[in-house]
Amino acid sequence: MAEKSKVLVIGVTGLIGKFVVEASAKSGHPTFALLAPPSTPSDPAEADLVEGFKSLGVRVVQGDINDPDTLLTAIRKVDVVISTVETSPEDQYKIVAAITMVGNIKRFLPSVFGSHVDRAHAVEPARTFYAAYYTNILRLLEEQGIPYTYVSCNFLAGWHSSTLAQPGATAPSRDKVVILGDGNAKVVFNREDDIGTYTIKAMDDPRTLNKILYIRPLANTYSMNDLVSLWERKIGKTLERFYIPEEQLLKQIRDAKSPDDLRWAISHSIFVKGDQTNFEIEPSFGVEASELYPDVKYTTVDEYLDQFV
Amino acid sequence: MAEKSKVLVIGVTGLIGKFVVEASAKSGHPTFALLAPPSTPSDPAEADLVEGFKSLGVRVVQGDINDPDTLLTAIRKVDVVISTVETSPEDQYKIVAAITMVGNIKRFLPSVFGSHVDRAHAVEPARTFYAAYYTNILRLLEEQGIPYTYVSCNFLAGWHSSTLAQPGATAPSRDKVVILGDGNAKVVFNREDDIGTYTIKAMDDPRTLNKILYIRPLANTYSMNDLVSLWERKIGKTLERFYIPEEQLLKQIRDAKSPDDLRWAISHSIFVKGDQTNFEIEPSFGVEASELYPDVKYTTVDEYLDQFV
Numbered sequence: 001m002a003e004k005s006k007v008l009v010i011g012v013t014g015l016i017g018k019f020v021v022e023a024s025a026k027s028g029h030p031t032f033a034l035l036a037p038p039s040t041p042s043d044p045a046e047a048d049l050v051e052g053f054k055s056l057g058v059r060v061v062q063g064d065i066n067d068p069d070t071l072l073t074a075i076r077k078v079d080v081v082i083s084t085v086e087t088s089p090e091d092q093y094k095i096v097a098a099i100t101m102v103g104n105i106k107r108f109l110p111s112v113f114g115s116h117v118d119r120a121h122a123v124e125p126a127r128t129f130y131a132a133y134y135t136n137i138l139r140l141l142e143e144q145g146i147p148y149t150y151v152s153c154n155f156l157a158g159w160h161s162s163t164l165a166q167p168g169a170t171a172p173s174r175d176k177v178v179i180l181g182d183g184n185a186k187v188v189f190n191r192e193d194d195i196g197t198y199t200i201k202a203m204d205d206p207r208t209l210n211k212i213l214y215i216r217p218l219a220n221t222y223s224m225n226d227l228v229s230l231w232e233r234k235i236g237k238t239l240e241r242f243y244i245p246e247e248q249l250l251k252q253i254r255d256a257k258s259p260d261d262l263r264w265a266i267s268h269s270i271f272v273k274g275d276q277t278n279f280e281i282e283p284s285f286g287v288e289a290s291e292l293y294p295d296v297k298y299t300t301v302d303e304y305l306d307q308f309v
Numbered sequence: 310m311a312e313k314s315k316v317l318v319i320g321v322t323g324l325i326g327k328f329v330v331e332a333s334a335k336s337g338h339p340t341f342a343l344l345a346p347p348s349t350p351s352d353p354a355e356a357d358l359v360e361g362f363k364s365l366g367v368r369v370v371q372g373d374i375n376d377p378d379t380l381l382t383a384i385r386k387v388d389v390v391i392s393t394v395e396t397s398p399e400d401q402y403k404i405v406a407a408i409t410m411v412g413n414i415k416r417f418l419p420s421v422f423g424s425h426v427d428r429a430h431a432v433e434p435a436r437t438f439y440a441a442y443y444t445n446i447l448r449l450l451e452e453q454g455i456p457y458t459y460v461s462c463n464f465l466a467g468w469h470s471s472t473l474a475q476p477g478a479t480a481p482s483r484d485k486v487v488i489l490g491d492g493n494a495k496v497v498f499n500r501e502d503d504i505g506t507y508t509i510k511a512m513d514d515p516r517t518l519n520k521i522l523y524i525r526p527l528a529n530t531y532s533m534n535d536l537v538s539l540w541e542r543k544i545g546k547t548l549e550r551f552y553i554p555e556e557q558l559l560k561q562i563r564d565a566k567s568p569d570d571l572r573w574a575i576s577h578s579i580f581v582k583g584d585q586t587n588f589e590i591e592p593s594f595g596v597e598a599s600e601l602y603p604d605v606k607y608t609t610v611d612e613y614l615d616q617f618v
Binding site: 090096097098101143 | 402407409411448
C-alpha cells in the first residue's frame with residue numbers, strides 16, 4: 001500500500017482549519033499544524049486546540065506565515081499543503097511563494113473555502129474582494145504550474161444554518177427571520193467536519209487535480225424559504241418572514257460603511273443571485289464531493305437542525 | 310540627499326548581468342551580485358568576473374536560486390532586485406516567490422530584457438515560450454502587487470549588430486548576408502553597457518514604476534536593409550543579400566526541431582513582423598529610455614560598427 005501523503009495545515013485557529021486537521025489525522029495521514037507562537041502565553045482555547053491535536057498524533061509546528069524560515073521549514077516536511085487562513089490575500093501569496101521556493105509540493109489547497117467566486121455575480125465591494133482573495137490565487141497557481149485543488153465548500157452549517165443565516169444570531173430564531181430577495185435562491189450548508197472529511201479525501205485524489213471540488217450535496221441545498229419552512233415544521237411554529245427586496249439591499253450596500261458593505265454584497269451574491277448553485281458543475285473544471293465520495297455519510301441540514309429543536 | 314538604493318543582481322554570468330552590476334556600482338549604489346558556488350573550482354572567466362566586481366566595490370554573495378535560504382538572505386540585504394537570469398521560467402518564479410516572502414522590496418526588474426512580447430505577433434513555439442517566460446511573470450507581479458519595471462532592451466549590439474544578425478557569425482560579414490522577410494522591418498540594437506546604464510537609472514525612478522522601459526533610441530533603430538547598407542558604406546563594398554520570404558521561413562519553423570524552431574520563430578516575430586518597433590509607446594504602459602534620460606550618451610550602431618571596419 002502506498003505511503004499516506006504528509007499534510008501541513010496552515011490557519012488552524014480559524015473556522016475550518018481544526019476540522020481539516022482532525023480529518024487528516026483520523027484518516028491516518030501524518031499531519032502537521034502550523035501555529036504562530038502564542039500572543040498571550042495562556043490562551044485556554046488555543047491550549048485546548050493544541051491538546052486536541054496532540055491527542056490525535058498531530059505534530060504542532062511553531063511558525064508563522066510572515067516568518068519565511070519557519071514557513072519553509074514546515075512546508076519541507078510534507079507533500080500536501082492546505083491553507084485555511086482567513087486573513088489577507090498577502091498571507092496566501094506568501095504560502096504560494098514558499099511552495100514555489102520549496103518546489104516539490106504535490107498538491108496545494110488554497111484557502112478559498114466558500115462560494116466559487118469566478119462564477120459569482122457580485123456587486124462591489126465584493127467583486128474586488130473576490131478577485132484579490134480568490135481569483136488571483138488561482139491564477140498564481142495556474143501560471144506557476146503548482147498542482148492545486150480548490151475547495152468550494154459553500155456555507156458552514158455551524159455558522160449559517162444554525163442561525164437561519166441571521167447575522168448576529170447564535171441559534172435558529174423562533175419568532176422572525178429576515179430574508180434577502182424573494183428567498184427562492186438556493187444555498188448550500190455543510191457541517192464543518194464533513195468539509196474536513198471531503199477536503200482530506202480530495203487532497204491527493206487524481207480526479208481533483210487542478211479542479212474545483214464543490215461540496216454541494218443535494219440534501220443540503222435549500223432556498224431560504226424552504227430552510228425556514230423545515231425549521232417551522234420541526235418546532236411546530238410559524239415564523240414571521242421579513243423580505244428585503246434586491247433594490248433595497250443594493251441601496252443598503254451602497255450606503256453602508258466598510259466592512260458592512262462587503263458583508264451585504266457577499267450576501268447579495270449568495271442569497272439573491274444564488275451564486276452557490278446557479279450553475280452546472282462541468283467535468284472540465286469541477287467535481288461534486290458527494291458524488292465523488294458517495295461513501296461519506298455526511299450530516300444533512302435536516303439532521304443538523306434537530307439539535308436546536 | 311537620499312540614500313542610494315541597495316541593489317541585488319541575480320544572473321550575473323549571462324549576457325547582460327555583468328553590465329547591470331557595473332552600471333550599478335559605478336553610479337554609487339551599494340551593489341550585491343548573487344553567484345552560485347563555482348561548479349569548477351578554478352573557472353578563469355568567473356574568477357575574472359568576480360575580480361572585476363570586487364574592484365568596483367561590488368559585494369559578491371554566494372547563493373543560488375534553488376537554495377531558498379541563500380536567496381532570501383541575499384534579498385533581505387537590498388531595496389531593489391534585478392534579475393538577468395536566462396534559464397527557466399521556474400527560476401524567475403522562485404525569485405518572485407522570495408521577494409513575496411521577504412515582503413519589502415521597493416522594485417523588481419524581472420529578466421524580460423528583449424522584445425516586449427505582449428505586443429509580439431509570434432508563431433509557435435515562440436508564442437508559448439513568450440507566455441511562459443515573460444507574460445506570466447508580469448501577471449505574477451501585478452497580481453501580487455510587487456512594484457516592477459519591465460526593461461525591454463531589444464537586441465544586444467555585441468550579439469546582434471556586430472554580426473549583422475547572422476547566426477553563428479562573430480563579426481560583420483564582408484561578402485554575403487541572409488535577410489529574413491523583405492528586410493524592411495525595423496529592429497533595435499543597443500550596446501550592453503548602455504542597457505546597464507538605462508536599467509540602473511530606471512530601477513528606482515517613479516516614472517518607471519509598474520511600467521515598461523523600452524530602450525529604443527531612434528539612432529539605433531534600423532531595418533536590416535539599412536543596417537547592411539550602413540556597413541557597406543563603412544567597408545566600401547557591396548554584400549550579396551539573400552532574402553528568405555516569410556512563407557519559406559514559416560515552413561522552416563514548422564519543419565525544424567527544437568530549439569531551432571523556437572529560434573526561427575523569434576526571428577520571424579522580430580525581423581519579419583517588426584515586433585520591436587511596430588507599436589507606439591503609450592504613457593499608460595511605457596516610457597522610452599533615451600527620451601526619459603536624454604543625458605545618457607549612448608553608443609549608436611553607427612559608432613559601434615566602426616570597430617569592425
